Amino acid sequence: MPRRVDLRTPALLGLPLGWLGVFFLVPIGIVGAYSVDILSIVPGSHSLTFAGWHDLFRDPVYLRLFWKSVEMSFIVSGVVVAFAYPLAYYLALSGTPRKYVLLLVLIAPFLTSYLLRVLAWKVILGNQGVINTFLFWSGLRSPDHPISQLLYSRFAVILVLAYIWLPFVALPIFVSLENLDRSLLEAAADLGASRWQAFLRVTLPLTTPGIVAAFLFVFIPTVGEFVTPSLVGGTTGYMYGNQITDLFGTGFPDWRTGAVLALFLLVVVAALTAVFSRFNRVEAV
Amino acid sequence: MDVALSRNGRRALRALFAAVVLFLYAPIVLLLVFSFNSSVLPTFPLSGFTLEWYRQFLSDGELHGALEASAIVAALSSLGAVALGLLASTAIARRRFRGKAALSALLLSPLVIPYVVFGVSLLLLFHTLGVQRSLLTVVIGHVVITLPYTILVLVPRLQQIDRALEEAAYDLGAPPRTTFLLVVLPLIAPAIVSSFLIAFTTSFDEYAVASFVVGTRNTFPIYLYGALRFPSRLPEVIAVAVVVLCASLVVVIAAEAWRRVAERRLVG
Numbered sequence: 285m286p287r288r289v290d291l292r293t294p295a296l297l298g299l300p301l302g303w304l305g306v307f308f309l310v311p312i313g314i315v316g317a318y319s320v321d322i323l324s325i326v327p328g329s330h331s332l333t334f335a336g337w338h339d340l341f342r343d344p345v346y347l348r349l350f351w352k353s354v355e356m357s358f359i360v361s362g363v364v365v366a367f368a369y370p371l372a373y374y375l376a377l378s379g380t381p382r383k384y385v386l387l388l389v390l391i392a393p394f395l396t397s398y399l400l401r402v403l404a405w406k407v408i409l410g411n412q413g414v415i416n417t418f419l420f421w422s423g424l425r426s427p428d429h430p431i432s433q434l435l436y437s438r439f440a441v442i443l444v445l446a447y448i449w450l451p452f453v454a455l456p457i458f459v460s461l462e463n464l465d466r467s468l469l470e471a472a473a474d475l476g477a478s479r480w481q482a483f484l485r486v487t488l489p490l491t492t493p494g495i496v497a498a499f500l501f502v503f504i505p506t507v508g509e510f511v512t513p514s515l516v517g518g519t520t521g522y523m524y525g526n527q528i529t530d531l532f533g534t535g536f537p538d539w540r541t542g543a544v545l546a547l548f549l550l551v552v553v554a555a556l557t558a559v560f561s562r563f564n565r566v567e568a569v
Numbered sequence: 570m571d572v573a574l575s576r577n578g579r580r581a582l583r584a585l586f587a588a589v590v591l592f593l594y595a596p597i598v599l600l601l602v603f604s605f606n607s608s609v610l611p612t613f614p615l616s617g618f619t620l621e622w623y624r625q626f627l628s629d630g631e632l633h634g635a636l637e638a639s640a641i642v643a644a645l646s647s648l649g650a651v652a653l654g655l656l657a658s659t660a661i662a663r664r665r666f667r668g669k670a671a672l673s674a675l676l677l678s679p680l681v682i683p684y685v686v687f688g689v690s691l692l693l694l695f696h697t698l699g700v701q702r703s704l705l706t707v708v709i710g711h712v713v714i715t716l717p718y719t720i721l722v723l724v725p726r727l728q729q730i731d732r733a734l735e736e737a738a739y740d741l742g743a744p745p746r747t748t749f750l751l752v753v754l755p756l757i758a759p760a761i762v763s764s765f766l767i768a769f770t771t772s773f774d775e776y777a778v779a780s781f782v783v784g785t786r787n788t789f790p791i792y793l794y795g796a797l798r799f800p801s802r803l804p805e806v807i808a809v810a811v812v813v814l815c816a817s818l819v820v821v822i823a824a825e826a827w828r829r830v831a832e833r834r835l836v837g
Contacts, residue, residue, distance in 0.1 A: 296660035300653040300676060300716065308679060308713050311690030314697055323697060371589060374582035377573035386586070388825060393593045395821045397774045399793050400810040404596035406797070407603065407611045407807070414599060417612040451593060469572040479575060487573075500681075508683025511777055515797060525685040532689060532781070539693070546689045550682065557681050561674075 312550065318543035325539050336544040346527065346545060353524035356438065357506040360445045361499045368453040368498065373487075375454075376461035387458060394451035402515050405444045409434040409516070436518025444512050449505075453498040460494025461487075493563075500560055504553050524549065597814060604808040611803060622808035632809065635792035639773050642704050642788055646711035647768035653712065654719025654764060661720070662727035677717045687714065688781030695782060703784035710778045715768035722767065726760035727753075759831040766824045770817055789813075 317323040319337065321330045340346055371390065375383045393401065408414045411430040419425035434440060464487060472482035510525030517523065524545070531542030574582070607617035626632060657676050661669070679687070691710050695702055730753070738748040754761075776790035783791050793809070796802045 293660050293664045293666045296656045296664065297672065300657040301672065303653055304675065304679070304713065304716070307691070307694070307709050308687075311687075311694035314693045315686075315690050318693055323693075325696075367585075367589060370582055371586050373573075374579070374586055378579050378582065379571075384829075388822065389590060390586075390593070392818055392821060393597065395770055396597070396814045396817050397790075397793075397810065399774070399776055399790055399797070400600070400814055401596065403793075403797060403806065403810060404600050407803075408596060408599065412610055412612050414611070417614075421614055447593070447596070450589070466572070473572045479572065479578070482572060504681050505683060508685045510685050511794075515794075525683070528685050528689060529780075532692065542689065543693070546686045550686045553681060553683060553686075 312547075315543045315547050315550075318539050319547050321540060325537070336540045339541065340544050340548060346524075346541075349522075349527055350524045350548070353507050353509075356442055356523065357445075357503050357509070360442055360449065360506050361502040363442075364446050364450050364453050364502055365457070365495060365499050367450060368457055369495065372454050372457040372461055376458055376464075377466075387454070390454050391451045394448075398448065398511070399515075401448055402444055402512055405440070405447065406435065406516060409440055409443075411435070435516055436521065438517070438521045440516040440518075441509075441513045441521035441523070444516050445506050445509065448512070449502045453502055456498040456501060457491065457494050460491040460497075464490055496560060496563070500556060504556070507553070508549050600807050600814070601811050603804070604811045606804070609801060609804055611807065622804040623812075625805045626808045626812070629805065632792060632805075635787050635789045638704055638786050639789035642707050642711060642779075643769045643772040646708045646715060646772045647765050649708070649712040650715040650719050650768045651761060651765050653716055654723055655761070657716075658720050658723035658727055662724050676720055679714050680717045684714070684777035688778045691778065692781040701784065702782050704786055704788070706782040706784065707779045707788060710782050711768075711772040711775060714775070714778060715771050718767045718771065719764040722760050722764040723757065726757050730756045759828045763824055763828045766820065770821065774817075 314323065321333045321336070324330050374380070375387055375390075380386065406413070410416070411432055411434075413435065415434060416425070416430040419431070420427045425431070468486050468490070469482050472486050473479075477485070508525045508528075509523055510529050513521045513523045513526055514529075517526075528542055528545050528549070530536075531538045531545065571579075602615070603611040604622055605618050605620070606615050607619040607621065608615075660666070661673055661676075666672075687710070691706070694700075695706055700706065734752055734756070735748055738752045739745075743751070774790060776794060779788050779791060780794070787795070793806065796806045
């Protein structure tokens with residue numbers, strides 16, 4: 285094979301890596317600096333202190349909120365994967381000739397505006413929303429007693445997040461099912477396995493990496509979510525991400541604590557990703 | 570015997586698929602219906618047909634400004650992301666170098682950072698450097714978050730095309746630049762277009778990171794978020810929502826269909 289080097293590798297990688305270095309890695313470093321008071325918005329001289337980190341682990345408020353977010357996002361990811369798996373299974377293994385068209389139908393909503401999809405649920409779930417007014421109109425419920433827990437609640441946040449992420453997770457699961465060697469299923473059948481046995485002992489184990497990937501792809505963005513909870517969550521749906529934005533907001537800014545919370549979230553997410561990629565070597569793209 | 574699905578299983582899954590598609594599209598259809606409803610409140614029963622909200626949308630200068638700002642941001646950031654993505658993808662698909670796995674992981678890592686963390690990080694960076702926040706700072710952030718998408722689209726395509734075509738061009742005496750322009754570029758053009766569109770739509774719609782680094786001029790999602798807090802503006806927002814939703818659906822589906830056709834033609 286002729287080796288004709290056009291652009292050297294450093295020339296190719298320099299710009300993209302430089303961009304990420306300056307606008308991705310350095311900023312994270314700066315968050316670190318704020319979290320230990322090397323940098324601060326409070327004027328005057330500063331010295332290194334771990335007080336912010338100390339507070340995080342001493343004061344249960346933030347960690348409790350963190351666990352609440354983990355729990356909510358765990359439910360969202362679980363529900364979404366549980367629904368997406370059979371759908372992807374149907375597309376990949378039923379032999380339907382239009383599987384790519386159907387896949388696109390499933391995924392298309394994900395490519396439309398995030399805020400507008402949240403807005404749709406605001407219109408549906410509100411006290412004067414579609415569900416409640418439909419109940420009033422049909423006489424199933426009196427207008428004085430709307431079902432008010434529909435909007436501005438934990439439930440609303442979980443529902444809307446599941447709605448938003450469902451189309452997205454179908455994709456990684458579909459890919460893992462597509463890559464499954466069908467002759468393995470035929471072999472299982474030849475050896476006397478029922479469809480269920482073949483599913484439980486062949487298909488499911490072989491597609492577990494896809495399931496875990498899909499789960500994480502939802503879990504990681506939702507655990508730090510702040511937009512959906514601020515629109516439909518009210519006080520009970522308030523999440524860890526909202527706490528972070530509030531600490532950087534205009535009300536009572538506390539950048540040190542905010543930086544600590546942000547960095548803590550990043551560490552947890554990075555650890556999860558690292559564990560996952562060890563367990564399932566992500567194809568070296 | 571079908572080894573994957575029994576007949577009943579197939580029927581059940583088809584029903585589930587239909588139910589989920591209904592669940593996914595019903596809220597969008599509902600928005601469409603209410604955008605023509607004459608009442609200010611989106612409630613049942615419907616009160617009458619109107620085009621008033623679309624008229625309002627056409628005459629709302631603030632909204633037009635926001636749409637324009639988002640179009641600028643999306644165009645610049647997706648051009649940037651595609652350019653950087655093309656460089657990085659060429660290195661990943663075509664070169665062997667030390668630390669490739671680690672560097673590839675780094676290039677894709679913006680995929681797995683919670684946006685609230687990235688938004689905060691950028692805010693602190695610009696604050697520390699004393700950079701005024703503006704549309705440009707939003708562009709910078711959007712290049713970072715859309716870069717991995719372009720790489721994920723471009724690398725498989727680059728790996729797919731037949732190296733022999735490039736080698737043939739070299740053997741015929743074409744210099745590297747000519748080979749790239751006349752052989753490689755046409756082959757990956759569909760992938761470049763789809764990576765551009767993915768980056769563009771992602772940026773156009775991006776709220777979380779933008780909310781931390783936007784300046785005085787609002788992008789469309791920032792405007793929308795603000796408008797969502799005023800019930801009286803809801804109908805107009807719904808009308809805009811419908812227009813934007815339909816436009817993005819059409820673009821996405823058309824782009825995907827075009828890519829399929831174009832790539833099939835290149836392969837066959």
